[in-house]
Amino acid sequence: MSVLNLLEFQERFSTVRACEERLFQLRWPDGFVCPKCGSKEYCEVACSSRKDAEERLPLFQCKVCSKQTSVTAGTIFHKTKTDLRKWFLTVYLAANDKRGVAATTIARNLGVSYPTAWNMLRKVRKAMADRNAMYQLEGIVQIDDAYFGGESHGEGKRGRGSDQAPVVVAVQMERGKPKYITMALVPNLTKEAVAPVLSERLKPNCIWETDGSKTLVACAKELQQASHIVTKSSAPCLRLDYLSSLSAS
Ligand SMILES: [Zn+2]
Structure with a gap:
């Protein structure tokens, strides 16, 4: 659409x-x-x-x-009292506004109440997230565990601070370019938290490329990952500044 x-x-x-x-x-x-x-x-x-x-x-x-x-x-449209055309427009606007369309915008433009707009957006976003969660990456997949939301630091692994959100990022590469991406917030960057995410979102026969962090090496072992290429540093396409430009484009 x-x-x-x-x-x-x-x-x-x-x-x-x-x-x-x-x-x-x-x-x-x-x-x-x-x-x-x-x-x-x-x-x-x-x-x-x-x-x-x-x-x-x-x-x-x-x-x-x-x-x-x-x-x-x-x-998500089951038993709704809201016109299906308004739902479709909400899906359209949610899918096409990368910065996230606001419920107030939906309410004003579609002539629905704020609670209705908020509820429609919530359901649409949940459905979109579920669909992403169903898709498993395959082929060459670059994986990184990182902290998101803070400044990048020069020393050591970038941005490993205490007040930042730990995330797992995996990017499916095709001909050297990122094709699909999946990201998940995790409670912490331990094997116990990260391995289930990778097991759920990556096909078992993927080729992993990582920076060889302790957690990812442990995950590879846990999941009996056959192909694991360790590069010295994270691939450039996994740098968080790259990711933010990706989501803004
Ligand atoms: Zn039947």
Whole structure:
């Protein structure tokens, strides 16, 4: 969706029906599948009790288990009272404003209350984060454990201060360039805290590139990591100033 500019986006999703049809495509690219029993046999049930029934997709009733499913059931849009077009715009704005769109901006521009805007943004961001969490990096992955949020220091490993947030950063490289990045806040930079994050977000057959920090070496051992290249210093693309320019671009 993010390849469309705002005007194109609004034209494409100018009706609730258009939003629902897009949701249908995203959820069931190969046709409806019953979420309860997995059957693909269904019939459509017009929900005449809804006053906007004509603008909406019908309910889908499974021919095997009779469960009725709407296109929004089980999504962040389930049972919402807010117009789906406003939700779609919120997703668009959240995905396209790297600095983070404010709830006040959503409220003002979409004509919803501040609590509604805040709640929509929270759900949209959670869904986006969950989607990122589902994606596992593969191939050559540069990994660093670092402290985020403070000044960089010349001595020793940069910025290892006490008041900063410990993070694990991993970047999937392709032809020498960063392709995907994953970051996680951890309680501390110990093997116990870092290894589960790497195990969850990296495919097991990745090639690790690290600066050989004690924690990452311990993690490699813990996860029985087969390929681990240790470079003298962290790769330039993992420097935090690089990361901040990445998120600002
Ligand atoms: Zn079923």
